[in-house]
Structure formats: structure tokens, C-alpha cells
Amino acid sequence: MNKKRFLIKYLVKYKWKYILGILALFCVDFVSLYIPQFTGEITDGLKSSSIGKDGLLLGIVQIAITGLIMAIGRFGWRYFIFGAARSIEFELRNDMFTHLETLSMGFYNRNKTGDLMSHFTNDLNAIRMSIGPAVITSFDACIMTIMVLTKMILYVDLRLTLLAVIPMIFIAIGGVYYGRSAERRFSEKQKAFSDLTDQVQESVSGIRVVKAFVQERKELIQFAKANKENKDKNMRVVKLQAVIMPLLDVIIGLSSLITLIYGGYLTINGGITLGRFIAFNQYIYMLVWPMIAAGESITLFSQGFASLKRVENIFQEKPEIYDEEELDEVTKLQGEIEFHNLTFRFTKETPIVLEDINVKVEQGSTLAVLGRTGSGKSSIANLLLRMYNVEPGMLTIDGHDIRKIPLKVLRENIAYVPQDNFLFSDTLKNNIAFGSANKELELVHMAAREACIHDNIMDFPEDYSTLVGERGVTLSGGQKQRSSIARALMKNAPILILDDALSAVDINTEEQILENLKKNRKDKTTIIIAHRISTIQNADNILVLEEGKVAEYGNHEQLLNRQGIYAKMYEKQQLEKQLEAV
Numbered sequence: 001m002n003k004k005r006f007l008i009k010y011l012v013k014y015k016w017k018y019i020l021g022i023l024a025l026f027c028v029d030f031v032s033l034y035i036p037q038f039t040g041e042i043t044d045g046l047k048s049s050s051i052g053k054d055g056l057l058l059g060i061v062q063i064a065i066t067g068l069i070m071a072i073g074r075f076g077w078r079y080f081i082f083g084a085a086r087s088i089e090f091e092l093r094n095d096m097f098t099h100l101e102t103l104s105m106g107f108y109n110r111n112k113t114g115d116l117m118s119h120f121t122n123d124l125n126a127i128r129m130s131i132g133p134a135v136i137t138s139f140d141a142c143i144m145t146i147m148v149l150t151k152m153i154l155y156v157d158l159r160l161t162l163l164a165v166i167p168m169i170f171i172a173i174g175g176v177y178y179g180r181s182a183e184r185r186f187s188e189k190q191k192a193f194s195d196l197t198d199q200v201q202e203s204v205s206g207i208r209v210v211k212a213f214v215q216e217r218k219e220l221i222q223f224a225k226a227n228k229e230n231k232d233k234n235m236r237v238v239k240l241q242a243v244i245m246p247l248l249d250v251i252i253g254l255s256s257l258i259t260l261i262y263g264g265y266l267t268i269n270g271g272i273t274l275g276r277f278i279a280f281n282q283y284i285y286m287l288v289w290p291m292i293a294a295g296e297s298i299t300l301f302s303q304g305f306a307s308l309k310r311v312e313n314i315f316q317e318k319p320e321i322y323d324e325e326e327l328d329e330v331t332k333l334q335g336e337i338e339f340h341n342l343t344f345r346f347t348k349e350t351p352i353v354l355e356d357i358n359v360k361v362e363q364g365s366t367l368a369v370l371g372r373t374g375s376g377k378s379s380i381a382n383l384l385l386r387m388y389n390v391e392p393g394m395l396t397i398d399g400h401d402i403r404k405i406p407l408k409v410l411r412e413n414i415a416y417v418p419q420d421n422f423l424f425s426d427t428l429k430n431n432i433a434f435g436s437a438n439k440e441l442e443l444v445h446m447a448a449r450e451a452c453i454h455d456n457i458m459d460f461p462e463d464y465s466t467l468v469g470e471r472g473v474t475l476s477g478g479q480k481q482r483s484s485i486a487r488a489l490m491k492n493a494p495i496l497i498l499d500d501a502l503s504a505v506d507i508n509t510e511e512q513i514l515e516n517l518k519k520n521r522k523d524k525t526t527i528i529i530a531h532r533i534s535t536i537q538n539a540d541n542i543l544v545l546e547e548g549k550v551a552e553y554g555n556h557e558q559l560l561n562r563q564g565i566y567a568k569m570y571e572k573q574q575l576e577k578q579l580e581a582v
């Protein structure tokens with residue numbers, strides 16, 4: 001996508017606001033040219049005594065009306081141009097968020113949260129400045145300059161104008177160098193800000209670990225480093241701007257000097273009137289703003305351009321997981337899952353995670369997945385949810401290749417309890433009802449009862465309205481886990497995946513939850529990933545994974561009789577239980 005075209009789509013939508021804004025700007029600039037002329041005419045009239053009280057009053061009224069038009073015009077361009085820029089920023093932010101929601105896990109694995117956040121703040125802000133204030137500054141820099149120069153030539157003197165603007169040629173030359181350097185420095189500045197945001201975000205979300213490992217000092221040092229980098233990159237921008245402003249002053253000073261010398265000479269010799277000499281001086285000062293505006297617009301455009309590149313990179317990211325062109329007609333899943341020689345790796349560069357898995361999970365049955373950490377258990381859950389793609393034909397549900405099932409149908413028909421039990425900063429009710437079409441409180445209570453969390457919630461001061469997260473009570477690990485189970489059960493989906501979802505509950509609660517699942521999910525498929533044999537021993541089938549391969553497969557009795565990995569794990573855990581009891 002071409003960078004300019006990418007933004008043009010938004011600019012075109014608000015073209016009328018821009019047109020009206022620029023018209024207002026033009027009016028303001030145009031009428032403002034008459035103030036020096038009116039002043040000059042009053043001066044000349046007073047000097048030659050050709051105007052009296054009435055003439056003076058008329059001049060003042062003319063200046064006052066001009067001022068009024070300028071005030072209305074200024075309101076107009078602010079309203080239209082700044083308004084359009086704000087609307088575009090709003091739409092870009094919406095579109096960027098919508099786009100981010102479509103992107104797959106691979107993208108989130110590659111990008112840091114802080115960096116993504118800075119796109120929403122700093123970068124969008126810089127883009128807004130380049131399509132709002134920069135439009136005004138660049139218009140003034142070009143059109144105002146031309147209009148003022150024309151007025152200087154027509155109303156005062158051509159030679160004086162040419163001489164006075166010679167120093168201004170340096171601005172054009174300097175602008176080219178400045179623009180190039182500014183864009184590079186702004187890119188570095190934005191990157192440093194992203195890194196800083198990332199550092200703060202990680203430190204804050206990992207504060208418990210930081211404190212538990214007494215790593216506050218290390219975090220402080222890392223933060224100070226990122227903060228210094230951010231300051232240094234900002235200073236490089238400030239230094240560049242610091243050179244530009246005094247240079248502008250020098251150029252204006254030179255122009256004024258030439259005006260005084262040559263303009264004074266012309267006035268003495270009668271080449272121009274005193275009033276026109278005074279007006280010319282005012283015009284010179286009217287060129288100050290366009291010159292500052294030229295510097296400003298280069299700064300704003302460079303900054304906006306650097307940010308546009310970063311935002312554009314996000315928009316160019318394509319979702320890796322999407323609905324294929326030809327989908328099977330599926331609106332509801334039954335829950336028969338089959339792995340056909342399933343082999344999977346996350347990326348081309350990373351090793352194989354699952355290899356030659358051939359397992360069939362009948363509809364309504366429970367499959368347990370057991371294995372050492374890193375053996376590929378969660379990867380199976382990720383593949384079932386199609387967070388990552390598998391080769392065609394390797395994974396089917398109800399006989400449909402998973403890639404041929406509409407994503408929405410697939411995910412709506414799977415309830416999932418993730419290993420990290422993530423809850424949103426919202427009420428417990430909303431957390432449990434998240435993702436369910438029917439959010440009735442009665443159903444929320446039922447799901448919470450099944451997950452053995454209802455009584456706990458009722459003990460909270462605001463029961464189901466209790467806020468989870470930063471502002472609310474902090475739930476215990478087990479409470480979070482059970483809330484997360486309740487959220488999945490509330491969905492009442494044909495397939496339920498519990499990824500190590502009972503690790504933080506005690507044995508009695510675990511038994512109760514499993515009993516509830518058995519009762520309420522009779523004809524539904526359940527996949528339980530666990531480390532504890534007590535969690536899975538009643539499953540219809542148990543899949544033992546070893547380095548991504550099927551090491552053993554069968555029910556509890558069959559696996560015990562095999563005297564293999566499962567039997568050893570069972571014996572070990574039984575022994576641990578006995579020791580605990582002693």
C-alpha cells in the first residue's frame with residue numbers, strides 16, 4: 001500500500017471540511033493584508049492633512065471590520081481543519097483496533113504490547129498534527145508568503161521587495177536538509193518512546209515477580225536506560241529545532257535591516273511615501289509567521305510521515321488465520337474430533353512440536369491429555385481453536401477439515417479455559433457471561449455453581465457486581481481459575497477444552513467440578529489437559545504425550561496395565577499422596 005494513498009482515503013472523506021477550512025484560512029490571510037495598507041493610508045492622510053476626524057474614524061472602522069472578519073475566519077479554519085483531523089484520528093484509531101483484532105497469534109507473539117500501545121497514542125497524535133495544524137502552517141508558509149510579497153510589490157515597491165526577500169532564499173535551501181534530518185530523528189524518537197512504554201508495561205504487569213525476586217533495582221536501571229534513550233532521542237529533535245528558530249530570527253533581522261536602509265533611502269528621496277514605508281515594515285513582520293510556519297510544517301510533516309510509516313506497517317500485517325474461500329456449510333458442531341497424522345511447528349524456524357498424532361475423540365466422550373511440560377498439550381488446544389493453522393486434512397471436526405469450518409462457528413462451538421485464566425477488569429458477572437449470547441443472571445449463577453465458585457462470589461461485598469482486576473478485589477489463583485471455568489461452562493458449547501484448569505483447586509473441589517461436568521455435559525465432548533492423574537483418570541481415553549508424540553493411549557486401566565509412563569506417574573503421585581497424608 002502506498003503511504004500517501006493510504007491516508008488519502010481518509011482525507012477524501014473529509015474533503016469538504018478541508019475545503020471550507022482552507023477557504024476560511026484564505027479569507028483571514030487575504031483580509032489581514034489590508035491592515036498595513038489601511039495604516040499606511042491613515043499615516044499618509046494625516047501627514048498630508050488630507051483626512052480629518054471622519055477619515056480617521058473610517059480608517060479605524062475599516063480596521064475593526066477586517067479584525068472581525070479575521071476572528072470569524074480563524075474560528076472557521078480551526079473548526080473545519082482541526083475537526084477533520086480529529087475525526088480522521090478517531091477513524092484511524094478505530095480501524096487500527098479493528099485490524100488488530102483480526103490479526104493472528106503469530107503477530108502478537110512477534111510484537112510487544114507497549115509498542116502496539118504507542119501506535120495508538122504517540123503515532124496517531126503525530127499523524128493528527130500532520131493533517132491538522134500542519135495543513136494550516138504549510139498553507140500559510142506558501143500562500144501567505146505569496147500574498148504578502150504580491151502586496152509588497154504592488155502596494156509598495158518591486159526593488160525594495162526583491163532586496164528584502166534575498167535572505168529568505170536560505171530558508172528554502174535549509175528546509176530541504178532539515179526535512180530529511182527531521183524525519184530520521186523523529187523515527188528514532190518514536191521508536192525510543194515505544195521501547196519506554198514497553199518497559200513500563202512489562203514492569204507493571206510483572207510487578208509481583210519483580211518484587212518476589214527482589215529485582216526492583218534491576219528494573220530501575222533498565223527503566224533509567226530506556227528513559228535516557230528516550231530523552232536523548234528527543235534532545236536530538238530539540239537540537240535540530242533549536243538551530244532552526246535562531247536562524248529564522250537572523251533572516252528576519254537581515255530583511256528588516258535591508259528594509260530600513262533601502263526603504264529609508266526611497267522614502268527620503270520620495271520613491272515611496274512614509275505611509276507605504278510603514279506598511280512595508282509591517283509586511284516584513286507579516287512574513288515572520290509564514291517562515292516559522294515553514295519550519296513548523298516541515299517538523300510536523302516529518303513527524304507525521306515517520307508515524308504514518310509505523311502505523312502503515314500495522315495495517316499491512318495480514319491475518320494468518322482467516323476463512324478460506326470455499327467453506328463447508330456448517331452452522332453447529334457436534335463434537336467428533338479426529339487428528340490425522342497431525343504434525344505441527346509454530347514457525348518454519350522452530351522445531352516440530354507435535355508429530356504424527358492419530359487420535360479420534362468420539363462425540364460426547366472425554367479425552368485427557370497428559371505429558372511433561374513442553375510436550376505439546378497446550379498446542380493441541382491452540383490448534384483446535386485454530387489459533388494457528390495446520391496442514392489441510394490433519395485435523396477434522398465432525399468430518400470437516402478444520403480449515404473449512406467458518407472461524408466464527410468453530411470458536412463459538414468451543415468453550416475454552418486457558419492456562420493463564422485471564423479475566424478482564426470488569427464485574428464477575430460480565431466476566432462469566434463474556435462470550436455467551438444469553439447473559440441472564442440466572443445462567444451466570446448456574447455456571448458459577450457448576451464451577452464451584454458461586455458461594456465464594458456471594459461472600460464478596462458486591463457479589464456478582466464485584467469488580468475484578470485493578471480497582472476491585474484481587475481474586476485468589478483458585479478463584480480466578482474457577483471464574484474462568486464458569487465463563488467456559490456458561491457457553492454450554494459442544495466442545496470444552498480445559499487447559500490445566502484445575503491445577504489451583506483442592507482435590508475435593510476438583511472432584512466436585514468433575515462430577516458436575518459429567519452430569520451436565522453428557523453428550524458433549526470434553527478435552528482435559530492436566531498434570532494430576534486424579535483429574536483425568538475417569539476420562540474415556542487418555543493421551544500421553546512425550547516430546548510431541550503419542551507415547552501411550554487408552555483408558556486408565558489399560559494404561560496402568562501397560563506399566564509404562566502413565567503407570568509410573570500414577571505410582572509416583574499415589575506415593576506423594578500417601579506421604580502428604582502422613
Ligand SMILES: Nc1ncnc2c1ncn2[C@@H]1O[C@H](COP(=O)(O)OP(=O)(O)OP(=O)(O)O)[C@@H](O)[C@H]1O
Pocket residue numbers: 109346347350353371372373374375376377378379380419
Ligand atoms: N508461540 C510459540 N512459538 C514457538 N514455540 C512455541 C510457542 N508456544 C509454545 N512453543 C513451544 O512448543 C512446545 C510445546 O508447548 P506447549 O505449550 O504445547 O506445551 P505444554 O505441554 O502445554 O506445556 P505445559 O505443561 O508446560 O503447559 C514447547 O517446546 C514450547 O516451547
